[in-house]
Amino acid sequence: MEIGVRNLCKSFGDQAVLRDLSFTAGPGITCVMAPSGSGKTTLLRILLGLERPDSGTVEGLTGRRISAVFQEDRLLEHLSAEGNLRFALGREYDAKTARALLDRLDLPDTGAQPVREFSGGMKRRLALARALLAPFDVLLLDEPFTGLDQENRARALAAIRETAGVRPVLLVTHDTADAEGAPVVRL
Amino acid sequence: MKRQRPVRLWAAAFWLLVWEGASLALASTTGGRMLLLASPVQALGRLLALAATAEFWQAVAFSSLRILGGFFLSCVLAVALAALAARLRWVRELLSPLVAVVKAVPVVSFIILALIFFSSENLSLLISALMVFPPVYLNVLEGIGHTDRQLLEMARVFRVPLSRQLRGIYLPAVLPYFRSAVSLGLGLCWKSGAAAEVIGLPEGSIGEALYTAKVYFQTGDLFAWTAVIVTISVLFERLFLRLVDAAVRKAGG
Numbered sequence: 001m002e003i004g005v006r007n008l009c010k011s012f013g014d015q016a017v018l019r020d021l022s023f024t025a026g027p028g029i030t031c032v033m034a035p036s037g038s039g040k041t042t043l044l045r046i047l048l049g050l051e052r053p054d055s056g057t058v059e060g061l062t063g064r065r066i067s068a069v070f071q072e073d074r075l076l077e078h079l080s081a082e083g084n085l086r087f088a089l090g091r092e093y094d095a096k097t098a099r100a101l102l103d104r105l106d107l108p109d110t111g112a113q114p115v116r117e118f119s120g121g122m123k124r125r126l127a128l129a130r131a132l133l134a135p136f137d138v139l140l141l142d143e144p145f146t147g148l149d150q151e152n153r154a155r156a157l158a159a160i161r162e163t164a165g166v167r168p169v170l171l172v173t174h175d176t177a178d179a180e181g182a183p184v185v186r187l
Numbered sequence: 188m189k190r191q192r193p194v195r196l197w198a199a200a201f202w203l204l205v206w207e208g209a210s211l212a213l214a215s216t217t218g219g220r221m222l223l224l225a226s227p228v229q230a231l232g233r234l235l236a237l238a239a240t241a242e243f244w245q246a247v248a249f250s251s252l253r254i255l256g257g258f259f260l261s262c263v264l265a266v267a268l269a270a271l272a273a274r275l276r277w278v279r280e281l282l283s284p285l286v287a288v289v290k291a292v293p294v295v296s297f298i299i300l301a302l303i304f305f306s307s308e309n310l311s312l313l314i315s316a317l318m319v320f321p322p323v324y325l326n327v328l329e330g331i332g333h334t335d336r337q338l339l340e341m342a343r344v345f346r347v348p349l350s351r352q353l354r355g356i357y358l359p360a361v362l363p364y365f366r367s368a369v370s371l372g373l374g375l376c377w378k379s380g381a382a383a384e385v386i387g388l389p390e391g392s393i394g395e396a397l398y399t400a401k402v403y404f405q406t407g408d409l410f411a412w413t414a415v416i417v418t419i420s421v422l423f424e425r426l427f428l429r430l431v432d433a434a435v436r437k438a439g440g
Contacts, residue, residue, distance in 0.1 A: 050340050066344060074341040076355055087355045088345040134345055 001060065002026050003047070003138060003168050008056035010042055017042045021056070023185045027166035031173055034187035040172045041071050043187070044140050047170065060138075060168075067136035069144040073123040077116035081107070081126050084115060088130050101129050104159050106152055120147040128156055132163045139169040145178065153178075203227050223406065230410035237411055242391070250311060250393040251419060254380035257315030258372065264316075265323035266365070272324075273331040282324070290321045294379045298386045307387030311394065314383035315376035322368040322375070330364030331357065362435045369431060370424065377420040 008021040017039040023030075034040050045051040047058060048068060075084050081102070086093045099109070105125040115123060128144050141160070145153045157178060160169060171178060210226040217223060225233070237243040272279040289297075294314065301313055334357055342352045384394020393412055400408035 048340075048344055050343070065346075068344050070337070070341065072337055074337050076338065076359075078359055079355070087351060088341070088347060090347070090351065130345075 004059035225407035234411035269327035326368035330361035
């Protein structure tokens with residue numbers, strides 16, 4: 001399975017954010033690297049169907065289930081970790097699978113504690129767990145390691161690789177270490 | 188939420204003494220009879236005497252049923268229309284002048300107009316509903332407008348059904364706005380509902396009792412019935428807001 005981005009253009013007012021962008025993302029992780037403000041988030045928003053491109057096409061996403069980590073955590077602050085997972089996953093939520101992944105991401109059992117009391121790193125790991133637990137065909141990750149130390153970063157990357165398997169993953173990052181041999185798209 | 192300071196006992200006692208003094212002063216001009224202004228003790232006596240009659244409780248039930256019925260009907264309608272208006276611009280535009288008119292026109296104009304077309308029996312229901320609608324509609328609409336767009340996008344990406352979005356995203360965002368509207372609306376509905384009954388004079392209502400008290404210079408009865416209206420209004424407001432607060436806490440807003 002592949003995602004094909006063909007001649008994608010997007011401007012906000014006079015400012016061109018994406019200029020004739022084309023690439024193909026195959027199975028596994030493809031890194032999208034670029035300096036801040038160069039349209040990475042806009043690209044993911046277009047792939048998520050939240051933004052329309054001015055021109056160009058995206059192939060391979062129609063009818064596919066997409067899961068994502070957004071640039072922001074986008075968690076329900078008043079709910080617990082479990083509440084957030086249940087909210088996003090509904091009947092797909094399985095307590096055992098969720099606990100195993102949370103343990104893997106080194107996120108302790110916080111019980112009923114609301115997410116608003118979590119640290120930035122905990123929130124980020126929960127957002128990643130949500131994305132990995134949701135059923136998906138394509139995974140889009142916008143800087144999922146923000147606020148994580150090296151150890152947790154490595155754990156998270158391993159969990160992504162293992163969970164995604166051969167399914168395409170677009171990983172937006174500006175850390176070359178995250179690429180680890182994966183194909184890189186530079187904006 | 189900022190709580191109002193409770194009324195100090197000494198301040199309440201001071202104003203009761205002022206009332207008593209004014210009552211005595213006016214009584215001295217009418218040969219010692221407290222005709223023009225009943226004293227607090229007289230008002231309390233009348234309240235207790237009235238409360239011992241079946242007619243009193245029938246009047247309380249009659250008016251409460253209609254005024255609170257109007258309140259609930261209006262809340263349901265206002266929330267439903269606010270949800271629709273938040274989604275459909277033309278609904279918002281269509282309702283905008285109507286809400287502005289209801290807010291601006293004096294309640295007595297509506298009461299008199301309504302009396303031309305409707306019977307007086309359910310007038311207070313209609314008027315209280317009309318007065319409650321603008322604050323609830325506008326506040327709920329504002330609450331929906333302040334719902335976190337990023338969370339809604341997240342819900343869309345994860346294919347979260349609308350029912351779960353309502354519970355998890357919309358409700359915590361809207362409930363605090365709904366609460367402040369309800370607090371305002373409950374006071375309004377009792378004031379306007381009682382005024383409608385005084386003008387429309389539905390048989391067996393609190394409004395009719397107030398009017399009778401006025402016609403026969405029974406200021407003791409007037410104060411007693413006023414106290415009844417204030418008491419029911421405050422009690423219901425506290426009860427209802429407590430329920431809303433519990434819902435706010437549960438929703439986490």
